[in-house]
Each structure stands twice: as C-alpha cells, then as structure tokens.
Amino acid sequence: MPQGQVTEVPEDGLTTRQRRNRPLLMVHTGEMKGKSTAAFGMALRAWNQGWSVGVFQFVKSAKWKVGEEAAFRALGRLHEQTGEGGPVEWHKMGEGWSWSRKPGTEEDHAAAALEGWREIRRRLESQAHGFYVLDEFTYPLKWGWVDVAEVVEVLAAREGRQHVVITGRDAPAALVDAADLVLRTDKVKHPMDAGQKGQRGIEW
Amino acid sequence: MPQGQVTEVPEDGLTTRQRRNRPLLMVHTGEMKGKSTAAFGMALRAWNQGWSVGVFQFVKSAKWKVGEEAAFRALGRLHEQTGEGGPVEWHKMGEGWSWSRKPGTEEDHAAAALEGWREIRRRLESQAHGFYVLDEFTYPLKWGWVDVAEVVEVLAAREGRQHVVITGRDAPAALVDAADLVLRTDKVKHPMDAGQKGQRGIEW
Numbered sequence: 001m002p003q004g005q006v007t008e009v010p011e012d013g014l015t016t017r018q019r020r021n022r023p024l025l026m027v028h029t030g031e032m033k034g035k036s037t038a039a040f041g042m043a044l045r046a047w048n049q050g051w052s053v054g055v056f057q058f059v060k061s062a063k064w065k066v067g068e069e070a071a072f073r074a075l076g077r078l079h080e081q082t083g084e085g086g087p088v089e090w091h092k093m094g095e096g097w098s099w100s101r102k103p104g105t106e107e108d109h110a111a112a113a114l115e116g117w118r119e120i121r122r123r124l125e126s127q128a129h130g131f132y133v134l135d136e137f138t139y140p141l142k143w144g145w146v147d148v149a150e151v152v153e154v155l156a157a158r159e160g161r162q163h164v165v166i167t168g169r170d171a172p173a174a175l176v177d178a179a180d181l182v183l184r185t186d187k188v189k190h191p192m193d194a195g196q197k198g199q200r201g202i203e204w
Numbered sequence: 205m206p207q208g209q210v211t212e213v214p215e216d217g218l219t220t221r222q223r224r225n226r227p228l229l230m231v232h233t234g235e236m237k238g239k240s241t242a243a244f245g246m247a248l249r250a251w252n253q254g255w256s257v258g259v260f261q262f263v264k265s266a267k268w269k270v271g272e273e274a275a276f277r278a279l280g281r282l283h284e285q286t287g288e289g290g291p292v293e294w295h296k297m298g299e300g301w302s303w304s305r306k307p308g309t310e311e312d313h314a315a316a317a318l319e320g321w322r323e324i325r326r327r328l329e330s331q332a333h334g335f336y337v338l339d340e341f342t343y344p345l346k347w348g349w350v351d352v353a354e355v356v357e358v359l360a361a362r363e364g365r366q367h368v369v370i371t372g373r374d375a376p377a378a379l380v381d382a383a384d385l386v387l388r389t390d391k392v393k394h395p396m397d398a399g400q401k402g403q404r405g406i407e408w
C-alpha cells in the first residue's frame with residue numbers, strides 16, 4: 001500500500017503527468033545492510049517494467065551480494081531468451097570493471113572508483129539504462145576519490161527517464177540535498193550482537 | 205561487506221557452526237516502504253541458495269508489489285525449467301488465498317488473515333520452506349486478528365532451518381523481543397512530500 005501522501009501541490013509548472021514521470025534520485029543510507037537489499041528489491045520492479053537495469057558495485061570483495069547478483073543475472077538471461085522483463089548489466093569494481101582492460105588491483109581502489117564513475121557518467125549522458133544501482137557509492141564520495149559536486153551536477157543534468165539509487169553509509173550532505181527520496185535503515189537488534197556469525201543465504 | 209561485528213561469544217552451549225546455521229526470525233519495521241523491498245531482496249539470496257521461498261502477502265489490494273511478484277514468479281519458473289535457484293510460491297490474501305476454496309471478500313479480512321496464518325503454521329510445522337516472507341503481517345497482529353502470543357510460540361518452536369522475515373509498521377513488542385534481527389527503515393525525505401505521486405517501476 002502507498003506509504004506516503006501528497007501533502008501539497010508544488011508550484012513547479014509541471015503537469016501531474018510530468019511530475020509523476022519525473023525520474024528519481026534515491027539515496028539509501030543508515031547503519032544497517034538493508035540499504036543495498038532494498039535497492040535490489042526496487043530493481044526487481046524496474047526489471048518487471050522492461051527497463052534496462054544497470055548495477056555498479058563499488059565494493060572491494062566479490063564475496064558479498066552474490067545471491068542478488070545470481071538472481072539478477074538469471075532475470076537478465078530470461079529477458080534475452082523470452083523477452084520478459086528488461087535487460088540486466090551487473091558490474092563490479094572488485095574484480096576489475098568488466099568494460100576495462102585493466103584488472104583490478106588491491107593498490108588502486110581510488111583510480112578504479114573514478115573509472116567506474118566516469119563510465120556511469122557516460123551512460124547517464126547517453127541514457128543507457130532506465131534504472132541504475134550505484135551500490136556502496138557513498139564510500140568513494142566520502143573518501144574524496146570521486147568529486148561529490150560533479151556527481152550531483154551530472155545527476156541533476158541527466159535527461160530522459162533514468163532512475164538512480166545510491167547506497168552506502170554516511171551519504172554526503174550535498175547528495176542528500178539533491179535526492180528526491182532518502183531512506184535510512186537502522187539496526188534495532190542484530191544476531192551478530194548475540195555472538196552469531198554471518199551465514200549463507202542471509203548475509204550473502 | 206559485513207556490517208556488524210561479533211562482540212561477544214554467547215554461553216548457549218552451541219558450537220560456532222550450530223550458531224552460524226541457526227534459522228533467523230527477522231522483523232522489518234519502521235515508517236517507510238523499504239521494509240518489504242528489503243525482505244524481497246533477502247529472498248533473492250535464499251532463492252540463489254536453492255531454498256524453497258514462500259511469500260505470503262497480508263494485503264488487501266493486489267496492485268502493490270506486482271513487480272517483485274512478477275520477478276519472483278519468473279525465478280520460480282526458471283527453477284522448474286533449469287533447476288537453477290530454488291522453488292518459489294507467492295500467495296496473496298487480497299484475491300483469496302490460492303489454497304482456499306473461498307474467494308476473498310471485502311467483508312472478512314480478519315477471517316482471511318487468520319486462515320493465512322493457520323496455513324503458515326502448518327507449513328512451519330512441516331518444514332515446507334527454507335525462507336518465508338510474511339509481508340505486512342504486523343497489521344493482522346496489531347488489529348488482533350491473529351494472536352501475537354501464538355505466533356511467537358509457533359515461531360520459537362519451529363524446527364529445521366526455516367528463516368522467517370516479517371514486515372510492516374508497528375511490529376508488536378513481543379514479536380520484536382522474539383526476533384533475532386530487527387531493522388527499522390525511516391524516511392528522511394520522500395518525493396510525495398514534494399507533491400509527486402507514485403509512479404510505475406518505483407512504487408509498484
């Protein structure tokens with residue numbers, strides 16, 4: 001059910017239809033891991049609309065989120081075979097971006113992150129996808145590897161109907177200001193606090 | 205990456221492996237809609253493990269979450285055809301539970317909710333699924349249609365390896381107390397506050 005009510009009609013000169021179809025910039029932040037999980041859940045809806053889904057993971061290790069990756073790759077193959085849903089691309093920094101000739105190195109995450117952002121910028125400018133997940137992208141921003149002002153500018157200037165969701169802790173204020181939707185997921189209680197380690201199917 | 209550290213080893217007489225494989229009861233609550241979305245994101249991992257996924261939606265309208273439903277039904281068909289991932293069952297109260305002879309009526313949501321819970325109870329007792337999503341199940345609990353104490357008792361007594369995630373606002377205290385993992389998703393900023401209505405691919 002819709003969990004939000006329109007409280008005022010903005011004086012932005014847009015028709016209801018134009019406003020309804022305005023592409024969204026969404027930020028999922030907070031202390032807990034529901035952030036990425038919710039972003040991938042949203043991407044399911046985009047896939048079902050037949051939109052091109054592009055996932056870009058700014059993570060070092062390939063261990064995490066393999067479950068989501070496998071499921072989305074399966075949905076992408078299903079699209080290729082049957083036309084159902086939309087196409088899916090899934091790119092990871094950790095093992096070197098798939099479009100890059102350079103293998104990922106442990107030494108130069110900053111350069112790899114910047115290269116990832118530049119590719120995303122090119123795709124936004126050419127309207128390559130309908131739904132982008134920039135997973136854990138707040139970290140390269142926080143660490144100064146990618147310029148926040150440039151990201152906000154490119155996102156604000158993007159054309160067509162390209163929805164973008166950015167996940168990660170400590171989202172920079174300029175990004176939060178620019179976002180249409182900001183969600184915070186926080187822990188109330190976690191099994192690791194009770195001494196339980198991560199387990200397959202739950203943590204990855 | 206793992207967003208939680210083991211801070212103490214509990215004196216519960218379990219080995220690390222036993223504790224690692226302990227099935228979890230998870231509650232996603234809070235004011236915003238990331239709750240269900242994150243639960244479905246987790247279910248992607250369960251599917252990828254080859255576990256049987258059972259989704260039970262305690263919602264009146266069939267309009268919402270059609271994107272997630274379509275994607276999971278596609279993953280379920282993929283499993284049937286290729287053996288990849290796990291089987292998927294998706295049941296909705298809104299149009300009458302699929303196992304029921306009675307069509308859903310607008311008048312008797314309380315009876316329909318109780319019938320849904322009784323079926324889930326039977327499935328938990330027969331270890332029918334590896335991963336259960338009880339979507340919006342906090343509402344029948346809140347409204348007294350389903351007895352919270354019974355739910356907590358059945359969940360505590362469940363055998364084998366059955367993970368359960370329950371979503372919805374206002375999770376009852378007894379359920380939160382019984383849960384291993386509780387996540388709260390709260391709104392920082394939402395486009396509906398700026399006068400934007402829901403749109404396809406984003407809200408459903």
